[in-house]
Amino acid sequence: MQAFKFVFTALLLGLFLVNTANAQTAGMVKKTAVTVAPAVQSATFQVLGNCGMCKKTIEKAAASAGTTSAIWDAEKDLLTETFDPAKTAVDAVQKAVALSGYDNAGYKAPDEAYNNLHGCCQYDRSGAPGSAKSCGMENEGAGH
Numbered sequence: 001m002q003a004f005k006f007v008f009t010a011l012l013l014g015l016f017l018v019n020t021a022n023a024q025t026a027g028m029v030k031k032t033a034v035t036v037a038p039a040v041q042s043a044t045f046q047v048l049g050n051c052g053m054c055k056k057t058i059e060k061a062a063a064s065a066g067t068t069s070a071i072w073d074a075e076k077d078l079l080t081e082t083f084d085p086a087k088t089a090v091d092a093v094q095k096a097v098a099l100s101g102y103d104n105a106g107y108k109a110p111d112e113a114y115n116n117l118h119g120c121c122q123y124d125r126s127g128a129p130g131s132a133k134s135c136g137m138e139n140e141g142a143g144h
């Protein structure tokens with residue numbers, strides 16, 4: 001009985017897989033059955049920073065480098081971006097973010113850019129993530 005059950009399950013599973021495969025190709029034009037790379041890619045990397053003001057600067061820098069969307073998480077010090085690889089690349093975004101004053105996984109910010117940041121935004125450059133601070137003047141989420 002155990003063996004029969006197994007075979008039966010395997011058969012059901014097989015049917016299910018075949019059906020799924022059919023469902024996936026049914027809507028496609030026959031010639032494009034090859035998997036196409038998605039037009040939009042996403043990436044997450046570390047960007048050090050402190051507060052809501054940093055968030056705006058970082059996200060603006062990322063946008064200026066051509067991202068489709070960019071969201072910086074102050075708690076985790078992580079920037080998540082989506083982008084069209086034909087328009088920009090992770091490297092270009094990291095460079096732009098560094099030039100705006102923020103050390104990140106790809107580049108260290110020039111000292112001059114860092115020194116130009118608001119006093120409150122001059123984050124700990126030791127590299128320790130997760131040191132979110134409040135500057136007492138932020139309203140995160142506003143302006144969206």
Ligand SMILES: [Cu+2]
Nearest residue numbers: 051053054121
């Ligand atoms: Cu800040």
